[in-house]
Amino acid sequence: MHIQPDLSSRPLKLTVERTMLASPDVVYRAWTEQFGQWFAEPGTLMMKAEVNVPFFFETHFEGQRHPHYGRFLQLVPDQLLELTWVTGNPGTQGAETVISIELSPQNGGTQLKLTHAGLPDEDTRNGHKEAWPEALANLDQCMVKKAT
Numbered sequence: 001m002h003i004q005p006d007l008s009s010r011p012l013k014l015t016v017e018r019t020m021l022a023s024p025d026v027v028y029r030a031w032t033e034q035f036g037q038w039f040a041e042p043g044t045l046m047m048k049a050e051v052n053v054p055f056f057f058e059t060h061f062e063g064q065r066h067p068h069y070g071r072f073l074q075l076v077p078d079q080l081l082e083l084t085w086v087t088g089n090p091g092t093q094g095a096e097t098v099i100s101i102e103l104s105p106q107n108g109g110t111q112l113k114l115t116h117a118g119l120p121d122e123d124t125r126n127g128h129k130e131a132w133p134e135a136l137a138n139l140d141q142c143m144v145k146k147a148t
Helices: 024-032 122-147
Strands: 012-020 054-061 064-076 080-087 097-106 109-119
Touching: 012 122, 024 080, 024 097, 024 109, 024 122, 109 122
Parallel strands: none
Antiparallel strands: 012 109, 054 064, 064 080, 080 097, 097 109
8 A cells, every 4th residue: 555645736747758678577677676777877876766766866967966755556467657856956855846747558668657646736747748759768768778
């Protein structure tokens, strides 16, 4: 059982879709077992892919550290991941947001739909709306390199 964050006071969300070259099982593992290979700063990831187990990692952007915290809410192998996502400013400004990642097979690859909900304001939503496509492109590129 997990406790779903209350997002009622923060109704802003965004959705990004991308057709990934890798199969759903590879993309799922990238989010649950290999997050440090494409998103987290090397050596900072503490993550166990279990519901309600807290995780931590950092990203480094423009010379600054950005700690991220969260927990998995749902894990359905090769189909669905749902996790909380908390960062400081300019990230989620300390708000516990929820990211849902839906995976479905498509032509040997994966149709990925990422929804990020509970964002505190328009600027935060717009910043994430720009950042998530770049992150997913990086994921796609890393998984292709790894396969070759």
